[in-house]
Amino acid sequence: MNEICNFSLCGSLAEGNIICHAAASTGDEVIERLAERLAYTTAGLDRDVILNAVREREQLMPTVIAPGLAVPHARMTGVDSLLIAVATSDRGVDFSAPDGGKVRVTVLILTPADDPGLHLQVLSALAKTFAAPDAVDKAAALESPGAVREFFADAAMEIPPYLRVCDLMDNNPLTLTESDTLHTAIAAIAARGADEIPVLDDEGDLRGVVAAADILRFSLPEHILWMNDLTPILRFQPFAEMLKNSQDTKLADFMRETMEKIEEDAPAIQLVKQFITAKVRQVIVTRNGRFSGVVRLENVVRDLFWA
């Protein structure tokens, strides 16, 4: 039987792994200092091994998950349980954040290599705690490791008991509205490489999706697909007619209303099952029926098996 339990982040954070007012100026320096601490306080862990693993992950994409907060992380063999180290900075350090902002709180997370979901659960808990606008500043201003640990304890930062869909989803995906035109959708699909774009109404409710496959299907309707072999058809101008009208065609008239959906609190295993059985590359995530975000197959694979 699966045993599900909540546990606190604070329990995995030793005072010895907290550095207040770190003097480093770059993210890499902060990571180095935190890796040293973890190697020093944890038997069997080597500083360089930690650094290599974390830097490899950082190269994939920066781990700034909120303004002023970076969460470098790695899954490692030899790590049996969650290990956390925290550094704060007065002036902030450069972590190559997309918005160019400085990072004032760095939380280094190491999780066991055979637990693909734990770091995502921790990220989810951290994102929730640091969602308040002044939370990062408050933590950065703390004077002692004991105070930082107390901050984490007071925030009741509990790791979710299981990996949920929302831990894997993209909260801010590309969306279109019903009044957008087919031309806009084609541009978005072609230029931004989106497979399937959610279409929302003016209230932000999900109305449908428009996908690259739908655009192809519009030009190649079912009665042509009845034929098994289309290779004898040499003269075919698939998009000519559609393009004639694409500036006038509203997405409300074009979008597909059936799609793969899942509630954000659902366990991630259900999401994985949906990807397999429905053979889709993207699932729409809802919160109480309203649009919440999307999960892409490649992101799931990356987050679960690589990140």
Next chain:
Amino acid sequence: MSEEEGAGDNLTVKSMAIRFAIMLVASIGVGMTGHYSGALDFKQATSCGVFLAIIMGTLFFWNFRLAIAFLGLSVLIFTNSLNIARFVTSSSLEVILFLVGMMIIVGALRDLGFFTWVVQLIVSMPNISGRKFIACTAAASALLACAVDEVTSIIFISTLIFQVCDRLKLNPLPYVMICVLSTNVGSAGTMMGNPVGIFIGTKAGLTFGDFMTWVFPLMIVALAATIAFTMFHFRRDLHLFDRHLQERLAKNLSLAPVVEVPYLQGVILLVATIGVIASHHQLERLFGLEKNSILLIAPLICSGLVMIIRHNRARHYVEKEVDWWTLLFFMLLFAVAGTVQFTGVDKVMADFFTGVAGTGHATLVPFILSVSAIGSAFVDNVIFVAAFSPVIEQLSQTLKDIPLWWALLFGACFGGNITMIGSTANIVALGMLERKSHIHVNFFQWLKVGFLSALLATAIAWGGLMLLTPLMPDRYTPLSPAALDAGSTLKFNNKKITATGRADNGRLRLESEHQAFDLVIDAGTLTVPPGVRAFRGVMNGDPDSGYRLTVDSIMTREEAKAN
């Protein structure tokens, strides 16, 4: 290919239990009433009960119909109302194989682009208008049903309607209904149009030519009336269709992309199949084969060739294109219906029919038409035709049978229009409508149009049959001595029969294992040598006045067998 939904889906345990109880009580009740009233013996009562259970089972639990047929067959064998040998002979394997062959051909036609070509012909017709488009689509749907079958036809035609309505932003329901109603009418036109067509053709020994001579013209008249009526009924929707179409055409936009489809192989396959089927009677005579033997193997010849030529798709055709679920159901149904004949229920029913509707075509034709139409409106028409066939075979002993078979065919096909569950084509089209357009049709919404169009088509069939009955040929029917036993109520009125017996001094003695019966023979100028002879002639008379056979020809027993 089957796309179906129906009774039995999403039922609560309570409602299932109630339906099951009704089915059980009704079938056992009918069986026991028949038995204890003295009308039926035990085996007859059992077969009636089981048959009723299957009818109600398909009505209440559409998705469980095969399971119900399995169990019904088991009950019949367990109660000795049917034996295995009789089951095998009654299951009409030849009809099943014919349908298998046609389904494989349909799969190949789809692969070869034939249906895509038909759809494109309709979409790219010159000077297109809403009325013209719908009239042509409905007619094409009916004729396609004649050539392949109604379910295949409606799947392809509905897809076209959805495509066009999607482009024109219209509710497809009225146009789908016009086409479905036309398809059901068209399905009566040939023996390929509907499983009941080939079943009747086989049971009655009717040829493709018989269908083309007597049924197809009447179907065309009924089809024209149905299209005209439904287009009048949905005139506002057609007006809207016209408006949207003109707006789209004004923007220089088409209804669907048109591509050059290599359709020739598909056309050759269809023409070859229909050609072999159409000429089966001549080929059978040429090669001295049994009646309808080429008819039944024609689809097997063509599908066999298809599977050789397209050998990489052969397994797909057999596994995916053949609707084994339905065919297995038909096979069991035919076998259960065979029990009706095996136990003699057909004779009881034939007596009942002649008691209610008389013995003349003027009353029997409308009676059979209306009973089979109303029955087919609620349960699978194959069930009704399977149940009626033995009865008509009984009636054929004393009456010209061809008009009765046509009445059964028209009733079963046209009756499917009455309700939304009346035919498989209706169920398939409405299922597609629900899935693709999220449109639900209620029972009375369909009934309003379906009933009137069925009434119109059936009235045309009735009038046509009344006009044509005198022109239809009578066929020599073997007379069995058992039919003329002491309790017989059979009345003959110029009925052509064949009879084999011992001729002696102006009388003919018909003998079977347990019975013997004498009748008067009038040989005219013919000399009747004494001994066992086979006679062809015209029979008249009833039990009170006695029976009289006016002899046309005399044969030895061996000659009769050879004929």
